[in-house]
Amino acid sequence: MNAPLLSTPRVEPFFFDAEPGTRFCLYHAPNPHVEPRGAILYVHPFAEELNRTRRMASLQSRAFAAMGYTVLQIDLFGCGDSCGEFNAGRWELWKLDLGVAARWLRDRTNGPLLLWGVRLGGLLALDFAQHAQVAGLILWQPFMSGRACINQFLRLRLAELQQNAPANAPRSTAALRAQLAVHGVIEVGGYEVAVPLVKAIDACHASNIKLPPCTVHWFANGDPVSPRLIATAGALATQWANDGVTLHFHTVNGAEFWGGDDVIECTALLDATSAVFSGSAS
Structure with missing residues (x-):
């Protein structure tokens, strides 16, 4: 991977080579x-x-x-401005991408490495962290269940079908999953996903993840946050504590910035995150 030139603080786009193709950062x-x-x-x-x-x-x-962290954003294979089609994306390949990016950061910084995952990226970060040396994780509204993520994704397809649906159109996520099994791929909102990726995501659940000793900051939006989510966080905190993991669960009253058709800013989440990390690096 070729390093961008360092001078004053700024944002610099670049590509690095990775098998297959290139990744945008x-x-x-x-x-x-x-x-x-x-x-x-x-x-x-x-x-x-x-x-x-x-x-x-x-x-x-x-x-x-601005706080003094070196930050790297990467578009994983088949996503965003990186090479490859979305339907060729694979969970293990995405973890390999994170491994290359993590090594790039470690070559350029002496301090701790933190992973910052959003939504399914939070679950991917947790899975990757099992075999990586990280000081901590930052999770924004993460999925703790990959299957829940895929079901939510498929419900978008159901909503599409309701508008101009033939009589025999699928009416449930189970029916769409059956259709996926037959055809090998399914298209939702312009994104075509293949069976291998769906199976890998389905199989990933936070309760099955064994983290190295580290600190996890989980930020959850909601007014109020659901009791079920709070219970999940409590159960994970207890489970992970046995392995030396400290989980901090932060509730934020803010907009669902990941949904809808418009670009949404959630100032409350930005403020809450910055308040935590402007202090210690933990």
Whole structure:
């Protein structure tokens, strides 16, 4: 991977070579006027949520860089401006991409490495962290169940079908999954996903993930946050504590920046995240 030139703090786009093809990245140089804090690797959401959250990711990346963090945003294979078709994306390939990006950051920073995952990117970051040396994770509204993510994705297809649906159109996520099994791919909102990726995502659940000792900051939007989500966080905190993992669960009263057709800013989430990480690097 070729490094961008360093000078004053700025955002610099670049590509690096990876098998197969190239990956698009945004590099946020740390503020040279503050003590270096370490590095943060951003793990983006799934499908169209990547585009809907770019504004929030950019704002928080700049905030992290101003605090002294080196930040790298990467578009994974088949996503965003990286090479490859979305239907060729694979869970294990995405983890390989994160491995290359993490090594790039470690070559350029001496401080701790943090993973920052949004939505399905949070679950991907957790899965990747099982075999990576990370000091901590930042999770924005993460999916703790891959199957829940895929079901939500498929419900978008059901909504599409309701508008101009023939009588024999699928009426449930189970029916769409059966259709996927037969055809090998399914298209939802312009994104075509293949069976291998769906199976890998379905199989991933936070309760089955064994993290190395680290600190996890989970930020959840909601007014109020559902009791079920709070219970899930509590159960994971207890489970992970046995392995030396500390989970902090932060509730935020803000807009659902990952959904809808418009670009949404959630100032409350930006403020809450920056408040936590402007202190210690943990």
